[in-house]
Amino acid sequence: MAIFLPLSAMVFFSFMTELPLSGKPWAFTLGNYAAFFSQSLYLTLLLASLRLGLEVTLWCVVIGYPAAYVLAKVLKGRSREAIFLLVILPFWSNGLVRIFSWAMVLREGGILDTALNAVLPFKINIDLMYSYPAVIIGLVHSYVPYMVLTCYLTLQAIDDSLIEAGRSLGASRLQVLKRVIIPLSMPGLVAGAALIFVPVVGSFMEPRILGGRTGTFYGTVIEDQFVAVFNWPLGAALSFILLAVVLVILAVASPVLRRAA
């Protein structure tokens, strides 16, 4: 109950015209929820955020699953521990430090630009800063450890003899991957996807810092309501709409994914 208490307060606020803390008179209203539907901007931003969540999740699968596979099935002993630490390290580092370090890498005259120009014989201009790709890169970097960890745990639980059994029955490595390993690691993929998709859809730090003007998403609008506009009731209502949408998506997706496995 205690866990839900602050959140319940937010539910309460989302139905108010004003914050009771401000001293102004307040009343109950559905207006905050209606606001979402009255302006197409909110829906547009929500769709953009969902797309962002989907893209980041996909990139995390593309990068995280093979990494988890290598960690669980290829590397042994010391080298496994070392690589594991490298994967976890960004996870432990402060979010702002992580994001600003990307800003240094991605901006014009930054680390990536300088390094590429030092290696390549022709001059290119790399300025990814304040762009959609920069937001994707920052978010994938922040969230890929979740995918690596959840997939690593399920992959590690798959007995090597299952892989060998598959091969002895005439299956190529690829067929074993498709028919045995991926189905058996589905729980890890689903858990990782859920852990990544949900917070990414509501993310605001990476879009704001790395995205600049292109970085306006549903999450940044919610953040604005809380820290800039001080319209907490609207911010709360927008968050709960997001929560509802995300829950519906998860409810629809999980049986489909389970059947696929």
Place this chain on the structure above:
Amino acid sequence: MAGVQVSDVSRSFGAHKALDDVSIDFADGGFYALLGPSGSGKTTLLRQIAGFDFPDSGRITIGGESVERVPVEKRRIGMVFQNYALFPNMSVADNVAFGLSVRGEARAIIATEVQRALDLVQLGKLGGRRPHQLSGGQRQRVALARAIVTKPRVLLLDEPLGALDKALRVDMQIELKRIQREIGITTIFVTHDQEEALTMSDRIGILRDGRLVQEGPPEEIYNRPKSEFAATFLGDANLFRGDTTGDGIRLPDGTAIAAGAGAKLAAGAKASCAVRPERIRIATDAGAPDGTANMLKGQVSKRIFAGNNSTYFVERGGQTLKVIVQNTGVDRLAEGQEVVLRWSPESTVLIAAG
């Protein structure tokens, strides 16, 4: 179907020689047991044949063709793992169908073949179950059905019955043997259970520390062990150590033991004689003297009753000898009793020392 030839195969892990120059000819359609203590290299040898691991040197052929560059999935082998290795995400029928399905067989063919394989292992009705809903013995049968449904050239089994309890194991031994005869597949069966090796196989290879110690039909190895290790690992044996006299040995106390079988050794060398416990007759008196029989006097220290037979432990010159006699109900000997042991030279195998 095909035979398998392993020639001069060695495989090391670091400084450890898991296989040391092993050569075995596995005959087409034969049932071959690889027997040895834990860590002797049995699994390693099986993995070289399967193609999961590759020898440092030596050659392996299946059906006369070298498999050096042939990956596992192209070797057309069937393998049964000790832990069964059934796919937990598939039904029993899908597990059995796997090999046919990755090959791209037609659905109708797969269905008939899977049913036939499941019927063969007497699990015809359980195709819809998941592996975790089966007992250990049933999983074992599914693993076997899955391995043979693709009609492999060779069936490799790594201690397949090791995880089953005794009664189930004996059932499965009979079953496995029946199935193997029915389809006539070349079978290589790894076990550390000597009884299993003796009762099931046409030939046995005994491994120790990565080396092939002895190889041959079960009766030959049992009756003519070539080393103390083979004598004691396959069955029970009483060993006497002394100096060779050419056709036997002389014990340190001067007693002569005549051997009618085994190695031909030059007189004077160190050697052993092995005698199986059931070949020794035990009596309270020497009876009529018999010029050819080996004879020793001793004292019964213990008797273990085992239903149809009894094992007597007889102390003699600081050595404990084992004698097994059928329980006929008349000749029971008490502990502490002085006895005379007699056995023929034909039951005595001369073994070079070392």
